[in-house]
Amino acid sequence: MSSDEDSEFGPDETRRHHLAQVNRVLRRPGMYGGNEIAERLLLEAMAAVDGSLERWWAECDGLRERDAFAATGVVGAYSYILPASALREATASVYAEIAHRLG
Secondary structure, three states: OOOOOOOOOOHHHHHHHHHHHHHHHHHOHHHHOOOOHHHHHHHHHHHHHHOOHHHHHHHHHHHHHOOOOEOOHHHHHHOOOOOHHHHHHHHHHHHHHHHHHHO
């Protein structure tokens, strides 16, 4: 790794990097594991980069209020109504909607 003096990875590059990662995990969620931890971590990091953590937390609270988030996440809540083969993509879709609302 280079020193901080050599790094030109500023706020714009950080945002672009996080946005690219969010897009990857939302488009191909199965490549990032069987649960939604990748979406949750990346979206929270993206919210932090954008200065919108309060909005992210409000979205998470909204999921809980609508019973769309259980102790095992969105996957756990949806497992009662969707077949197992559809859970991963449906979960990514929920997080994609949140990402869209957060901009």
